[in-house]
Amino acid sequence: MAEIPLLRLSGVHTHIGRYHILHGVDLAVREGRLTVLLGRNGAGKTTTLRTVMGLWKASAGSIEFAGKPIQAMATPDIARLGIAYVPETMGIFSQLTVRENMVLASTTGRFEEARLDGVVFALFPVLREKWHSAAGSLSGGQKQMLAISRAIIEERRLLIVDEPTKGLAPAVIEHLIDGFQKLKQSRATILLVEQNFHMARSLGDDVAVMDDGRVVHTGPMADLAADEALQERLLGLSLASHQ
């Protein structure tokens, strides 16, 4: 029997105002795997994530999470199903402290000290030092660490992360890759939009490539990483330039 994906989009269309952005997106995210969504700027990756979260409403098609249709649900209800979303803009609250940002991400208003120490501070120790600082005073990399930490402060069924490396220094990117590797070891299910092919290749189990509002390729990341011609055709890049 075929494995049922945790998240499945079937023929999803999204309109933003009079613009038709998604033209029938089909995508499956399997449980316990990291799926990377690749594509050129404007391909519809962020819109796909925002449509999953209900921030843009799908005008047609279906979105199922753990077998349950969610395309008509409100954003807070979708989040409460156990989906954590880290938007491209990080989505942190800059006027609140790091601690307050973390409290907000907890469904109970509290968090387990063990998880804080064992998972969050183990991945991003700098957050312990900045615990009572205003989130707005953090550097770009630290803000991204906070945004990701917020998504993992409790066990979630799915993490959706939009371009976490955007605008970050290479050293910080390596640190983030390390963090995602550790998350993968905990069998977390992750849907990651990433432009940085080096990061995508290091982390991805599965890959979906979007172009012009459609998914034009799906398969194991290893296959795409090994096929330079396919990369050239889908993404307009060669692996050699990203070694």
Added chain:
Amino acid sequence: MRFGARLISGDKPGHPVLSVLLIALLVALAGAPFFFPGTRSLAVASQICIFIVLAASYDIMLGYTGIVSFAHTMFFGMGAYGVAIPLANGWVGWDAILLGTVGGVLLAVVVAIGIGLLSLRVQAIFFSMVTLAVASFAQLLATQLRGITGGEDGLTFSVPRVLSPAFRLLAQPLFGVRLDGRVMTYYLIFAVTLVLFLLMLRIANSPFGSVLKAIRENGFRAEALGYRTVVYRTLAGALSAAIAAVAGALMALLLRYNGPDTTLSFSIMVDILLMVVIGGMGTLYGPALGAVVIVLAQYYLQPAMQALSDATAGLPLLPAIFHPDRWLLWLGVLFVLIVYFFPAGIVGSLRGRARKG
């Protein structure tokens, strides 16, 4: 020290000057009948207490949640009428005060929830307009329903004996102050103010308060974390309305009178807005200081100008500039100066300076 921090829910003032100001305010209000004896001073101290509650409750809406409402005086009036109506109808007792306050609070909560659920989904400007319309309607209703509210004339009533001026707690004055019903009324108002202010600090520094601040900063992000912003905004509105209603009940007890002009007028709404903006939005301590500035200015600016005008009687132009009839002009100048030197309000600006070191 630790107890003090717990009492204020860990919300430290954040600047030495601010700490001194707040401690001075607390001490001055706690001993007001003894430090500033006299009926007028006691009335000023009572009004400061009531406006601290009213402005701080408005700060939960404006400062913490980012909602501009013009209906806050309506909730203030509901609490005041809640107490005034039974007392004016001859039911003079603590049970009437308690039930009247609870009735006013419940009505305020129901109306706030109604307004919130119906209009918080729309854009902020439309919500503000809706609250303005509802508040105007409530004021109109209070003037039209003469049989219940006393119309334009309002309601004058007696209060329980302990709160009446003729009551004496002790036969002899204490430190030269006669402990009469006015002092009892003041301490009732002071105690309720203290409890409500600490309660608001508790709420503002709870996870619920963090959600409100998050919604103020970015509602969409809060929704993506699983928070229904309309529900939280409505809850904040209901909480703020309930506390404003209690402040209204205190005002009615203080004046032993309630009418549309004393609790429902739009000029009170403007005063509340000024208190919050001058003191510093989203700080709670700010509105408390703002209330002190505005109430003191309203009571003492005119006499101070009279004194200045008299003192400069022999000089050209100055007596005319400081003529007490021009007190509103000088009040305006005072506001402009405060906003210029403290753009984030008194508390916000002081905290900002402390952060910069």
